[in-house]
Amino acid sequence: EKDKELIRGSWESLGKNKVPHGVIMFSRLFELDPALLNLFRYKSNCGTPQDCLSSPEFLDHVTKVMLVIDAAVSHLDDLHTLEEFLLNLGRKHQAVGVHTQSFAVVGESLLYMLQCSLAQGYTAALRQAWLNMYTIVEAAMSRGYTK
Numbered sequence: 081e082k083d084k085e086l087i088r089g090s091w092e093s094l095g096k097n098k099v100p101h102g103v104i105m106f107s108r109l110f111e112l113d114p115a116l117l118n119l120f121r122y123k124s125n126c127g128t129p130q131d132c133l134s135s136p137e138f139l140d141h142v143t144k145v146m147l148v149i150d151a152a153v154s155h156l157d158d159l160h161t162l163e164e165f166l167l168n169l170g171r172k173h174q175a176v177g178v179h180t181q182s183f184a185v186v187g188e189s190l191l192y193m194l195q196c197s198l199a200q201g202y203t204a205a206l207r208q209a210w211l212n213m214y215t216i217v218e219a220a221m222s223r224g225y226t227k
């Protein structure tokens with residue numbers, strides 16, 4: 081319950097500005113693994129992180145990711161209701177060539193964004209609470225992958 085309060089409390093302000101916070105997260109993702117840029121093959125190509133971050137399709141994806149996080153935060157009491165959606169979402173990522181290992185790098189980038197945005201609010205307990213929730217999302221998406 082304490083975990084849920086920490087997550088909801090911190091998301092209250094972050095969730096109102098999804099795109100800028102998502103951009104911090106994905107900028108970090110490309111620092112940690114620049115090869116992930118190649119998976120965003122939009123018409124307005126993503127040759128460099130800057131290209132990507134100024135592409136409308138990419139910013140749509142940033143918004144999509146933040147909306148999934150928003151859904152998880154809204155469903156902290158019944159995360160299992162998102163299971164089917166997340167399995168299917170995993171399947172779509174398998175189809176576009178994302179490896180399940182990359183989801184862990186997204187998790188690191190999420191924590192980085194929280195650290196930047198919350199400053200002193202980023203405590204060990206808050207970090208762990210977010211990591212626990214994200215790990216559930218990541219695991220469900222990964223279960224959607226077929227061998």
Ligand code: HEM
Pocket residue numbers: 116119120121137140141144145148149169172173176178182183186217
């Ligand atoms: C769709 C890439 C992680 C949520 C897509 C698409 C690509 C992509 C190429 C299809 C084109 C598009 O909709 O823009 C990636 C890469 C990731 C990643 C490279 C990380 C390594 C995530 C994560 C989430 C997410 C962690 C959510 C927590 C979505 C959603 C869609 C999507 C909601 C739309 C699916 C649909 O069309 O129904 N992703 N993605 N993505 N992604 Fe990701």
